[in-house]
Amino acid sequence: MLPILIVALLLFAAEVAVFWIVRAVLRRARSRGQAGPRSRTERRRVLVLTAPVGEGHMAAARAMVAELEAEDSELEVILLNGLDGMGRTLRFILHDLYRWQFGHLARTYGRGYQLLERSPVFLGMGRAALAVLGSRPLLRLVEQVDPDIIVSTHPPVTCVLGHLRRRERLEVPVVATITDLDGLCFWVHEGADLHLVMHESCIEGVERLAGPGSARCARPLIAPAFHEPRERVDARRSLGLPESGAIAIVSGGGWGVGELEEATRAALTIDDLAIICLSGKNEGTKRRLELAFAAEPRVTVWGFTDRMSDLLAAADALVHSTGGVTVLEALSRSCPVIAYGAPPGHARLTAKALVRQGLGLMASSPDELAASLRSVLERPAAATNATSTLPPSARLALAVSPRRAPAPTLPSRVLRRSMLACVALAFPGWALSTDLPYALASGSLDLAPLDVVSTARPEVGLVINASPELFPSLAAQLEMHQAHASFAFSRPIDGKVLVSIDQARDEPLPELGSGRPLSWLGTRGHLEDLSAALGVPATHYYLAPTELNFGEYLLARGQGALPITGSRLGPGAFLATRDFRRGQVIVLDLGTNEAVAISTLDDLLAAVARDQLRVVSVGQLLD
Numbered sequence: 001m002l003p004i005l006i007v008a009l010l011l012f013a014a015e016v017a018v019f020w021i022v023r024a025v026l027r028r029a030r031s032r033g034q035a036g037p038r039s040r041t042e043r044r045r046v047l048v049l050t051a052p053v054g055e056g057h058m059a060a061a062r063a064m065v066a067e068l069e070a071e072d073s074e075l076e077v078i079l080l081n082g083l084d085g086m087g088r089t090l091r092f093i094l095h096d097l098y099r100w101q102f103g104h105l106a107r108t109y110g111r112g113y114q115l116l117e118r119s120p121v122f123l124g125m126g127r128a129a130l131a132v133l134g135s136r137p138l139l140r141l142v143e144q145v146d147p148d149i150i151v152s153t154h155p156p157v158t159c160v161l162g163h164l165r166r167r168e169r170l171e172v173p174v175v176a177t178i179t180d181l182d183g184l185c186f187w188v189h190e191g192a193d194l195h196l197v198m199h200e201s202c203i204e205g206v207e208r209l210a211g212p213g214s215a216r217c218a219r220p221l222i223a224p225a226f227h228e229p230r231e232r233v234d235a236r237r238s239l240g241l242p243e244s245g246a247i248a249i250v251s252g253g254g255w256g257v258g259e260l261e262e263a264t265r266a267a268l269t270i271d272d273l274a275i276i277c278l279s280g281k282n283e284g285t286k287r288r289l290e291l292a293f294a295a296e297p298r299v300t301v302w303g304f305t306d307r308m309s310d311l312l313a314a315a316d317a318l319v320h321s322t323g324g325v326t327v328l329e330a331l332s333r334s335c336p337v338i339a340y341g342a343p344p345g346h347a348r349l350t351a352k353a354l355v356r357q358g359l360g361l362m363a364s365s366p367d368e369l370a371a372s373l374r375s376v377l378e379r380p381a382a383a384t385n386a387t388s389t390l391p392p393s394a395r396l397a398l399a400v401s402p403r404r405a406p407a408p409t410l411p412s413r414v415l416r417r418s419m420l421a422c423v424a425l426a427f428p429g430w431a432l433s434t435d436l437p438y439a440l441a442s443g444s445l446d447l448a449p450l451d452v453v454s455t456a457r458p459e460v461g462l463v464i465n466a467s468p469e470l471f472p473s474l475a476a477q478l479e480m481h482q483a484h485a486s487f488a489f490s491r492p493i494d495g496k497v498l499v500s501i502d503q504a505r506d507e508p509l510p511e512l513g514s515g516r517p518l519s520w521l522g523t524r525g526h527l528e529d530l531s532a533a534l535g536v537p538a539t540h541y542y543l544a545p546t547e548l549n550f551g552e553y554l555l556a557r558g559q560g561a562l563p564i565t566g567s568r569l570g571p572g573a574f575l576a577t578r579d580f581r582r583g584q585v586i587v588l589d590l591g592t593n594e595a596v597a598i599s600t601l602d603d604l605l606a607a608v609a610r611d612q613l614r615v616v617s618v619g620q621l622l623d
Helices: 002-033 056-071 088-104 106-118 120-145 155-166 201-210 232-239 260-268 283-292 308-314 325-332 346-356 366-378 393-398 410-433 435-444 468-480 495-503 519-534 550-558 594-610 618-622
Strands: 045-050 076-081 149-152 174-178 194-197 215-217 247-251 274-278 299-302 317-320 337-339 459-466 486-489 507-510 541-543 562-564 567-569 585-591 614-616
Touching: 045 056, 045 120, 045 155, 056 076, 056 325, 056 393, 076 120, 088 120, 106 120, 120 155, 149 155, 149 393, 155 174, 174 393, 194 201, 194 393, 201 215, 232 308, 247 260, 247 308, 260 274, 260 283, 260 366, 283 299, 308 325, 317 325, 317 366, 325 337, 337 346, 337 366, 459 468, 459 594, 459 618, 468 486, 468 495, 468 594, 495 507, 507 519, 507 541, 507 618, 519 550, 585 594, 594 614, 614 618
Parallel strands: 045 076, 045 149, 149 174, 174 194, 194 215, 247 274, 247 317, 274 299, 317 337, 459 486, 459 585, 459 614, 486 507, 541 562, 567 585
Antiparallel strands: none
């Protein structure tokens, strides 16, 4: 097996090497046949690339367009969605899949973010994958527009542009805007000619990653209205808000994420404080908030609004979950910012940076949030001039000088290609070794394990997972209640125990234990050997681990075995208060303590009898 795997890897590496060599030769031949630098007499053209991933990147792009047009009326500015130019695959991953994961699996998104942030190897793999998938389609888009300068407000777009620029496939300067205060490794690319940061503290971090002279601090990239002074009374009148009394804004960004309801309830503990809750473009969140606070006159729920300039001028405090451009807007209006309920990932880094730079506060509990709100309401921030002394982002972008980063050396190219090959090989291994892909696909592909059986009989199936030494006492308890069960075993047991199980009309059941990351490779042999030792057919059901993965499922399914998960219960599960239904499969994890195991089994049998159901083994339930 190992020699075959080594030969396959060598063949794959040789194929990849030949492909890259041939592509490099063809690319060099094409570049020699192309004409020299173009000359154009028409007005300058700037291409601004963004992405509708939240509202911050779009808001920054619109602000950049407004600044460019104000800076030079003869300028031609084109605003495009960079994800549309990077192909369908990346658009699905970076928008649809990202939004779904951010909303439903925020914890896994946070773990992935930490992995990329802390590991240069994995970050390099991710950047290489972006470059391979997005370079060619994005280059076609740029060539169609034929700009003099390119400005990017979205990190993955910046990554692909920097890759093209560094390899001299893109001849015009690339300017990257950075609206976050932390997580700079995702925003920065050494191929970009200039990075525009919104706070001086970010310059050192950018130059450490992209080289000296690669960053400039610019005026916050926000809509022009925020740079104009606005009196609080005038702003409240224009919005129809009370001219007196404190007002707090609770915002979840363009996607309406974070602990908005919890933050609003914490704000309600402050007497006479009015709250405006912003749910962005998330209609589901808006409806939930409206229902939750329908009887509370101090709470008003808004969806997406284009009146943020007036709203932040009218407010006494902003409670925000995602950071980014909204924080820059609030600071320009001298509106105190409190970070609360930030989802895992970049939002939490931004919240910590906000506190570190003395620009705002952060609360980690409802009580802390209420205390922070009282603090900022008792000591209002002094009004500041909205006009910053820093140069506008557009002026710096138009004055950008080409900063050609040195082309990657041959060793670095070989390392990058090797990393990409590792990604291609590692992804199938990850998909087969973790439970997440199986959990996502089980519902849509009808691969869900057995947890309920359609039956007309008043029965439930019982699987007992306990130490084999407890079998005699557990079997006696079942016999006393005229009940039967399937006993799960993860290893062969004594033949006398098997005879006793058969005489009690119970049944043994193979158990597939979850272990090391690659333990799924032995699934087929383990189930075959265990089924033979227990005297059950190989096509029988088996007790699946709590985190079943694709590898285990596929290898077991290949020999006809199907998984059982059922409703996993154990000591302390309040069995007496649970309701059971006909056809349900119950997995009782009883451990090794005999007294606790018997007591838990008694509680279950009593609860099932209360619901007028009988307890049988899984085989009897299926029969």
